[in-house]
Amino acid sequence: MPRQRLALALIVSCQLLLGIDATIVNVALPRISAALHFTPAGLAWVLNAYTIAFAGLLMLGGRLGDVLGRRRVFVAGVLVFTAASLAAALARDPGQLLAARAVQGLGAALASPSTLALIANTFAEGPQRNRALGISSAVISGGASLGLVLGGVVTAAVSWRWVFLVNVPIGAAIALLARRRLPETPRHAGRFDVPGALAVTAGMLGIVYALIRAATAGWTDARVVAGLAGGLAALAAFVLVERRAAAPVVPLGLFRDRARASGYAALLLVGPSMIGPFFFLTTYLQQVRGLGPVATGLAFLPMSLGLFTAARLVPRLLGRFGPRRVIGSALAGLIAAQMLLSLVGPGSPLVAAIAPLALVGLGGGLSFVPIYTLILSRVEGSSAGAASGVLQTTQWLGSSFGLAVLVAAAGPAGMGRAFVAAAILAAAALVLMITALGAANAKTHPDGRLRAGGRECPDSPGHPDEVEQPSALRGR
Missing domain, CATH: 1.20.5 (Single alpha-helices involved in coiled-coils or other helix-helix interfaces)
Structure with missing residues (x-):
């Protein structure tokens, strides 16, 4: 049991490290821009260089783990991520920083897919594994919120360079202990796409x-x-x-099911609503409203509270109202939040920028589980790992494409137009999901589980711990 606890601590520490890194940079963006002379549009690449490399190589990272062994690829990914973090901390111009961020994304793409598989390999199926997966899920959710606050504290107390430098000792310790304490998974013959x-x-x-x-x-x-x-x-x-390809990195057959394809498209469309506040409001709160990095990080706590509340409520709401009503209400709330944020200007009261963030967190959190369910409940067990891997990739792509679309929409006019664009995309996701759920003829059990095609689907909000299980068992 102590060995299992140490293994879980190592795995979730890596997940926390990657989760924090996705947001810790946001609060530091204004100071990075001033120090390295980024243009406003170029600054978006500090986030996108990481997310594009992560999303684009995530499926390949999962395949490498299958063939070479999960622990080996996990350790390699952590080491690459750690070395790139050091390079980012030492960057002297925009090109160096963006290159380091891309390599960070590569390291994350190698390490991340192995985490759930290592949990499945370490913990027996049943309560032990479900508990470990629950802890893992909580850490992933909390990492993004912690990153904002930690980024503010580190940037204010020391320097923006420390948002990258803090990864170095943590990553080195994880890699060293993982080689000694994590079990290796069997290798499987295969090809790399x-x-x-x-x-x-x-x-x-x-x-x-x-x-x-x-x-x-x-x-x-x-x-x-x-x-x-x-x-x-x-x-x-x-x-x-x-x-x-004999072993495609993305099996195209997953997109033949119209309902599942609609679920993937909805993830792309919802992404801008979640990434937009992080990018635009961190700059607005510091450069326009004069808040410090710590206060800016704390300003996003309503969004974190909304996400946490949604995670607690969504199984109960789905059981009572069904997926169409839940996602309809959630996306309507997300659209309203974006429109409220579009009205924020230099003379607006501070609460006008902060209060809608709670609605962003609540709407986004309630949206994701019905989308996940639509995607995973309509896939055969042999393809569950691939479907889950594409799901993760699509979610990261939603952030990358979403930020690019919002920056293009903002243009010289500023962030108001960007939030209007995010609302339009969320409205498209609303229409898509309502149509897809109806076309799938999904019936809702009293306990909130879905039937698709006349069979009961275990991967549903009625069994929240099991939604991740297929991907864990297959190492995605």
């Missing part, structure tokens, strides 16, 4: 680059046109590669 992973990553880079540059250069700029054309060409090549 490297061309597919590179093609999808290149496609995302091209499109995101074009969207961000369009915010300042306009849509007719030669580089914007080239970025869009190159990105779309790379994505087309990706589809061709995946159709012919």
Whole structure:
């Protein structure tokens, strides 16, 4: 039992490290911009360089763990992430920082897919594993919130460079102890779909680059046109590669089910509503309202409280009202929150910027579980790992594409237009999900579980611990 506890502590410490890193940089963005002379549009790449590399290589990282062993790939990922964090802390110009952030994303893509599989390999199926998965889920949820506060404290007390430097001793300790204390998983013969992973990553880079540059250069700029054309060409090549690959990084058959494809699309559309406040309000609160980094981090606590409340309420609400009503209300609340934020200006009271964040957290948190359920409940058991892996990838892509779209929408006019754009995308997600849930003929049990195609689906909000279980058992 002590060995299992230490193993779980190592695994969740890595998850916490990656979760914190996704948000700890946000509060430091104004000081990073001032120190390294980023343009407003270029500053978005401090976030996107990490998320694009993470999302684009996440599925490949999972496949590497299958073939080479989860512990080996986990340790390698932590070491890459740690070395890149040191490079980011020492960066002297924007190019160096963005390169380091991309390598951080690579390290996270190697380490993250192995965490759930290592839990499944360490804990016996049943209460022990469910408890470990529950702790893991809580840590992932809390990491983003802790990152905002920690980023504010570190930036104010020392320097923005320490938001990266704090990863170094923690990452080194995790890698050292993991080699000694975590069990290795069996290796499986297989191939790596490297061309597919590179093609999808290149496609995302091209499109995101074009969207961000369009915010300042306009849509007719030669580089914007080239970025869009190159990105779309790379994505087309990706589809061709995946159709012919023996072991595709993204099985295209997952998208043949219209309801599941709608769920993936909804994740992309909801992403901007969640990432927008992090990017725009951290700058607004510090540069326009004069708040310090610590106060800015604390200002996001209503959003964290909303997410936590949603996680506690969603199984009960789904059981009582069904998925269509829950997601309809949740997305309507998310749309309202974005419209309220679009009205915030230099003369607005501070509460006008902070209060809607609670609605963002509540609406986003209540939206995700019905979307997850729609995706996972309509997949065969043999494809559960792949479906879950694509789900994680899509969620990260929603952040990357979403931020690029919002930066392009904001343009010179500022963040008001960006939040209006986020509301429009959330409205599209609302229409898509209501239609998809109806088309799927999903019936709701009294306890909130779904039936799809006439069979009971275990991966449903009525069994919250089991939603992650298929991906854990398959190592995704």
